[in-house]
Amino acid sequence: MTWSELIIGLENCQELLFFLSSSSLLQEFLDCVVGRLEFHYISSPCPSSTDNSSMQFSGDISLESRGICTSQATWWFADLGFLNLNMFKKIIDTMVSKKLDHSVISSFLFYYKRMKCPNASSAQKCRIIETVIKCLCPLVSSFISIRGLFDILQASFNLKMSKCSIGKLENLIGSQLDRAKLDDLLIPSPAGEQIAYNVNLILRLLDIFLSNSRGKLLMYQLKKVAELIDLYIMEVAPDPFLKPSKFLALAMAMPDIARESYDTIYLAMDIYLKVHYRLSEEEKIKICSVLRYDELTEKILKDLAQNESFPACALVTAQVTLQNKLRYSVSRTSIFS
Incomplete structure (x- = not known):
């Protein structure tokens, strides 16, 4: 039987x-269709599959990262685009049971x-997205485009979909947050909120990342997410509507071992305290409690020691830490000279 x-x-x-x-x-019959896909990754027998524009989709990164040629693996996407949701779900289930490459399946989704x-x-969009989410859940998460997941999450928020569907998506994303980029995290707040x-959302994703992967995370994954979150804090710090409790929650979310340097956190704090100059001394001290002065570079310590946006106790601690670092540097120099 031909294609x-x-x-x-x-x-x-x-x-x-x-x-x-x-x-x-x-x-x-579905087994036969999916079986044909497994052995025909070269070109499509159908004229409809020659439209290159149909191959531009958000799952490309996932395929290419696994060394799979997009055009060879996805020629059939347009041919199956006519499927209604019920038949679509059945053929996806068949693909999974037949162990078709998960990168290809997720890209088709x-x-x-x-x-x-x-x-x-x-209403139809909600049904489509809910079906796609259900079909994504059984797949190996590392084979799913993280950018694609964030796109669906944004659409889910816009459509005010069920908490259950959004929760499934957040679990998929949170479990592999180390694959995300800063642009992925910059999701606007819900309508009606000033922030x-x-x-x-980011705090929930962080909680999922740390909770679901407890004991399984490698150090490079922790460091990658810590760097990502520090950059995110830099982005949100200028927001005049960002509450101190939220800033603090973001800054404290990652364990200390995940950060090699606190320079970026300091820079974010500097921005935040300048924008929120009306904070009380007590609130400023609480925010600064996140800093680990020993893990600030000398350049940052010098800046902090003179930064009047910070509470006085932070300036004193920075001066003392800087002096200790300088003494240590001098002593090491004299030993090896």
Whole structure:
């Protein structure tokens, strides 16, 4: 049976799905379709698959990162774009059971969502995205485009989807937060809130990352997320509506061992304290409690020692720490000279 004949067969099955849903013949046919995908990664037998524009989708990064040629692995995406949600779910389940490459499956899921959502109603979009989320959950998370997950999460917020669906997405993202980039995290806050970015979301993702992966995280993963969060704090620090408690929660979220330097945290604090100059001395001291002065560079310590935006106790501690570092440097120089 040719690929074109299989597509025609799929169309017929879709029309008769109500009568065939529990039929073993339908499953055998789906097995045949998916089996064909496994052995035909070179080019599509169907003219509809030659449209290169159809191959631009948010899952490309996941494929390329695994050394899979996008054009060879995805020629069939456009051919299966006609599937309704019920048949779509069945064929995805078949792909998973047949152990089709998870990068390819996840990329097809993102492609399907991108193709179907633009012309759909809000209710239809919710159903499409909910189905895509359900299909993503059984896949190995490292084979899923993190950018694609953030795109779906943003759409879920805009559509005010169920907490259950959003929770599943957040778990998928949080468990692999070390793969995210700063732009991924800069999600606007929900409508009606004055704060610019959705800080509560990032705190939830951090909690998932640290909780779900407890004991399994490698040091480089911790350091990568710590660097990412420090950059995020720099981005949100100028926001006049960011409460001290939220700034502090972000700064304290990662364990101390994850940071090799506290310079970026200091720079973020400097911005935050200058914008929020009306904070009480007590609030400033609480914010500065996050700093580990021994892990600030001499340049930063010199700046902090003269920075009037910080509480007096922070300036004194910076001066003492700087003097100790200078003494240590001098003593080491004299030993090796």
